[in-house]
Amino acid sequence: MAGPAAGPVAGTARAEAAAAPLSRVEARRLARASRPGPAVLVSRFLGELFITLGVVMLLFVTYQLWWTNVRAHAQAGDEAHQLQDDWASGKRSPGTFEPGQGFAILHIPKLDVVVPIAEGTSKTKVLDKGMVGHYGPGDLNTAMPDAKTGNFGLAGHRNTHGEPFRYINRLRPGDPIVVETQDEYFVYKMTSMLPVTSPANTSVLDPVPKGSGFTGPGRYITLTTCTPEFTSKYRLIVWGKMVEERPRSKGKPDALVS
Numbered sequence: 390m391a392g393p394a395a396g397p398v399a400g401t402a403r404a405e406a407a408a409a410p411l412s413r414v415e416a417r418r419l420a421r422a423s424r425p426g427p428a429v430l431v432s433r434f435l436g437e438l439f440i441t442l443g444v445v446m447l448l449f450v451t452y453q454l455w456w457t458n459v460r461a462h463a464q465a466g467d468e469a470h471q472l473q474d475d476w477a478s479g480k481r482s483p484g485t486f487e488p489g490q491g492f493a494i495l496h497i498p499k500l501d502v503v504v505p506i507a508e509g510t511s512k513t514k515v516l517d518k519g520m521v522g523h524y525g526p527g528d529l530n531t532a533m534p535d536a537k538t539g540n541f542g543l544a545g546h547r548n549t550h551g552e553p554f555r556y557i558n559r560l561r562p563g564d565p566i567v568v569e570t571q572d573e574y575f576v577y578k579m580t581s582m583l584p585v586t587s588p589a590n591t592s593v594l595d596p597v598p599k600g601s602g603f604t605g606p607g608r609y610i611t612l613t614t615c616t617p618e619f620t621s622k623y624r625l626i627v628w629g630k631m632v633e634e635r636p637r638s639k640g641k642p643d644a645l646v647s
Contacts, residue, residue: 461519461551468505476571489514496567504553510544519551534575538606542594547614554614565644577610577629601628
């Protein structure tokens, strides 16, 4: 009879022993053993740090590649509408323009580009607002479109902030480039391109721009932007030659009629 009862009694004893309260020394030893070690703490910290940095970088990239374009397109669109309204109402007069002031609209039909042109190439006042900037007085002082001879020099972002010149590398000889002003349309035909040059090479904006293939005075346009994409290490240059000066009273030029 004693044999069968031994098992349950022994099991009860072990359970009671396990349930007995720990001594202070044993409790402390158990608590220390359950704490994460220095290596675990460091790995947790680094993991949280990398996650935070990743989120911050993702937000920054989203801001640069998406939000700056949204904001710049809105600002440029507002400026273009305001220009056209002022022209229609006679509020603006041709002449000298203040830095940052819009005075014309650039059309590149092949690229679906319609963007205001403002005086100067300030990033904050012009380029970062999605507009194209004219190298005017205090800059490199290139000619206006209505000058009898000269080179109308423009700068624009290739990436972010509206990126109006992102795809100008796709232009080919003969593609139209149109500058619309209060009184006239100036139609240029793309003639040549310089894929890469130094930012210090300002001769591309000379009255007879070096490297353009032009051999004498004329009425030219130069588009400048950064290259390669998402860098500002070099410059990409596109040149064109004026082929038509058309009063607005005669309607849009063929290049803008589709």
